[in-house]
Amino acid sequence: HGSQEINEQGQLTIGGVNTVKLAEQYGTPLYIYDTSLIRERARGFKDTFEELGVKAEVAYASKAFSSIAIFQLMKEEGLSLDVVSGGELHTAIKAGFPVEKIHFHGNNKSYEELAMALKLGIGCIVVDNFHELELIGAILAERGGSTKVLLRVTPGIEAHTHDYILTGQEDSKFGFDLGNGQAEEAMKKAVAMEGIELLGLHCHIGSQIFETTGFILAARKIIDTVASWEEQHGFVPQVINLGGGFGIRYTNEDQPIPPAQYVKDMITVVKEEVERHGLDMPEIWIEPGRSLVGDAGTSLYSIGSTKVVPEVRKYVAIDGGMSDNIRPALYRAKYEAVLANKAGTPVEETVSIAGKCCESGDMLIWDLPLPVSEPGDLLAVFCTGAYGYSMANNYNRIPRPPVVFVEGGKDRLVVKRETYEDILSLDLPLD
Numbered sequence: 001h002g003s004q005e006i007n008e009q010g011q012l013t014i015g016g017v018n019t020v021k022l023a024e025q026y027g028t029p030l031y032i033y034d035t036s037l038i039r040e041r042a043r044g045f046k047d048t049f050e051e052l053g054v055k056a057e058v059a060y061a062s063k064a065f066s067s068i069a070i071f072q073l074m075k076e077e078g079l080s081l082d083v084v085s086g087g088e089l090h091t092a093i094k095a096g097f098p099v100e101k102i103h104f105h106g107n108n109k110s111y112e113e114l115a116m117a118l119k120l121g122i123g124c125i126v127v128d129n130f131h132e133l134e135l136i137g138a139i140l141a142e143r144g145g146s147t148k149v150l151l152r153v154t155p156g157i158e159a160h161t162h163d164y165i166l167t168g169q170e171d172s173k174f175g176f177d178l179g180n181g182q183a184e185e186a187m188k189k190a191v192a193m194e195g196i197e198l199l200g201l202h203c204h205i206g207s208q209i210f211e212t213t214g215f216i217l218a219a220r221k222i223i224d225t226v227a228s229w230e231e232q233h234g235f236v237p238q239v240i241n242l243g244g245g246f247g248i249r250y251t252n253e254d255q256p257i258p259p260a261q262y263v264k265d266m267i268t269v270v271k272e273e274v275e276r277h278g279l280d281m282p283e284i285w286i287e288p289g290r291s292l293v294g295d296a297g298t299s300l301y302s303i304g305s306t307k308v309v310p311e312v313r314k315y316v317a318i319d320g321g322m323s324d325n326i327r328p329a330l331y332r333a334k335y336e337a338v339l340a341n342k343a344g345t346p347v348e349e350t351v352s353i354a355g356k357c358c359e360s361g362d363m364l365i366w367d368l369p370l371p372v373s374e375p376g377d378l379l380a381v382f383c384t385g386a387y388g389y390s391m392a393n394n395y396n397r398i399p400r401p402p403v404v405f406v407e408g409g410k411d412r413l414v415v416k417r418e419t420y421e422d423i424l425s426l427d428l429p430l431d
């Protein structure tokens with residue numbers, strides 16, 4: 001998909017760049033991003049809102065993959081940015097991302113993080129809880145100034161996805177409950193606070209979601225609520241942020257709908273509900289992460305050892321694993337892969353791809369059809385662009401792989417390979 005092709009030597013190319021050459025140049029493991037696909041996805045979201053004539057902001061949920069270069073690319077595409085920590089915010093500022101287009105999320109933002117955001121003049125703070133409202137109040141009282149705010153609400157929707165990435169259900173650590181008066185109380189508090197400009201509400205129902213039903217239910221609930229608030233309290237939201245979570249295809253088991261369709265379905269419902277209640281159409285903000293960068297990323301590994309358990313399974317080990325892609329171990333996530341240097345060779349056997357971490361659970365792919373491989377062959381695992389590098393770690397003191405952008409036949413290193421010395425750089429000896 002995207003700009004992936006197989007050349008005359010049967011080798012996988014991405015963005016017109018030969019993956020075998022990339023492995024020689026940068027080593028493995030390696031993350032490769034097809035940036036034309038990211039641009040296409042970004043434009044797709046923006047164009048859909050434009051076609052529908054709806055004022056919108058598309059914020060890239062940077063937790064999916066944050067680095068200076070990706071933030072610069074999103075800036076080029078005119079997107080806003082969703083950050084959830086001082087670290088992501090700092091990276092965005094270093095990338096030259098316009099601070100007024102950054103939205104600050106998180107269920108336990110610290111005093112220091114909030115002070116940093118307010119000092120920088122952050123575009124919007126998505127307030128998650130009462131404690132945070134108080135912290136913001138205290139900081140503004142101390143330093144003066146003002147800030148735009150959205151309230152994160154929990155609409156009480158159960159989306160169909162993995163439990164760990166569900167967020168819209170009532171029993172969730174995130175946001176003010178819509179159902180029991182919490183959200184209303186927060187709205188009243190925020191409206192009354194000096195220096196706070198309450199723009200509206202935010203909700204995010206979960207991630208890797210394949211139906212529009214959940215988004216539609218959430219939008220309905222939110223608009224019903226704000227309609228009653230308008231009547232009772234005269235509060236009119238300018239913005240409704242419906243979050244991210246649009247699912248993508250990892251394997252044949254996934255049947256995502258086109259990203260534009262999520263937007264169209266949500267907007268149809270919002271327009272209906274707004275009309276029904278006689279409200280003005282608010283701005284609609286969304287914050288996709290995975291659906292912008294997920295399928296643009298490919299991980300490239302070298303194959304090393306194998307082990308055959310007779311009559312049961314053949315394990316083929318690669319030079320990475322749960323240190324660069326924790327998703328299979330954490331969510332039983334599934335991936336497709338090919339031998340990048342033998343991409344034209346027919347499939348001959350079924351193997352299971354093992355990582356190199358000291359843990360039985362470090363399996364990247366179970367039962368993968370592949371041509372017969374030998375040590376040194378390259379394995380390309382697809383759709384690793386979201387929550388791969390961003391969740392990478394140094395388990396077993398394995399250095400994190402570098403990141404390369406490819407587009408139009410050119411490659412560019414955007415994150416260096418971590419070295420052993422980088423890993424050691426924070427250690428202090430006893431003597």
Ligand code: LLP
Nearest residue numbers: 061204207208244245246287288289290387
């Ligand atoms: N907005 C909020 C408030 C979120 O919490 C998230 C994701 C997003 C937007 C972006 O969701 P996306 O469009 O990427 O689905 N580590 C997990 C996913 C956790 C998602 C957390 N929040 C994974 O690897 O599947």
